[in-house]
Amino acid sequence: MKQSFDKGFLTPHPVFIIAAYDENGNANAMNAAWAGQIGGNQLSISLSSHKTTENIKANKEFTVSFATKKYVEACDYVGMVSGNKVPDKLEKCGFTVTKSDKVNAPVIDQLPVAIECKVIELQEEFGETRVVAEIVGMKADESVLTNGKVDLSKLHPIMFDTVALCYREIGENVGGAWSAGKKFM
Numbered sequence: 001m002k003q004s005f006d007k008g009f010l011t012p013h014p015v016f017i018i019a020a021y022d023e024n025g026n027a028n029a030m031n032a033a034w035a036g037q038i039g040g041n042q043l044s045i046s047l048s049s050h051k052t053t054e055n056i057k058a059n060k061e062f063t064v065s066f067a068t069k070k071y072v073e074a075c076d077y078v079g080m081v082s083g084n085k086v087p088d089k090l091e092k093c094g095f096t097v098t099k100s101d102k103v104n105a106p107v108i109d110q111l112p113v114a115i116e117c118k119v120i121e122l123q124e125e126f127g128e129t130r131v132v133a134e135i136v137g138m139k140a141d142e143s144v145l146t147n148g149k150v151d152l153s154k155l156h157p158i159m160f161d162t163v164a165l166c167y168r169e170i171g172e173n174v175g176g177a178w179s180a181g182k183k184f185m
């Protein structure tokens with residue numbers, strides 16, 4: 001029998017590393033899990049007050065990289081300390097950046113896939129900043145591609161388990177989308 005709970009939860013969440021420049025052109029990044037896709041070409045992120053939030057408000061452009069198993073410690077670290085207190089936080093955890101050619105934002109060299117985004121809406125609600133952005137480009141290392149497409153079995157992206165408060169690796173392919181259900185047609 002199912003038990004009732006007072007509060008619900010949604011899991012898993014993605015683990016996005018959001019990177020943006022500050023007003024002096026210094027790169028910073030943070031971990032964001034309260035994020036998702038809207039339609040085919042937009043994403044939304046719910047941000048509290050952070051250095052990255054200020055950078056995105058000022059610049060209106062940023063990148064989103066997928067956190068990976070190989071870099072789990074660095075991806076967690078950028079979600080634990082603020083660039084306001086540790087200005088060289090990227091350097092400290094071994095991340096380097098290259099400026100995107102599509103947006104005025106840094107791409108983290110070590111993370112194989114980055115999405116390039118332009119802000120289309122900033123909403124201040126319930127003490128949070130909701131960022132809605134258009135995806136204007138994407139970069140991926142050759143090493144994670146199969147037939148020109150990102151291959152998750154090569155990328156090893158991680159997800160955030162909001163119950164156990166840990167990161168989990170995304171697992172095996174267990175059935176085709178719009179395909180496994182054909183069994184019942």
Ligand SMILES: Cc1cc2nc3c(=O)[nH]c(=O)nc-3n(C[C@H](O)[C@H](O)[C@H](O)COP(=O)(O)O)c2cc1C
Pocket residue numbers: 028029030031032033034035046047048049050051052053076078079080081082083084160
């Ligand atoms: C797993 C995880 C998920 C997080 N998700 C979010 C999020 O979705 N929104 C948010 O505002 N902060 C989130 N944070 C907190 C920020 O990443 C953290 O406060 C970070 O230090 C901010 O860095 P900055 O001040 O240099 O921008 C998350 C942290 C972790 C560890």
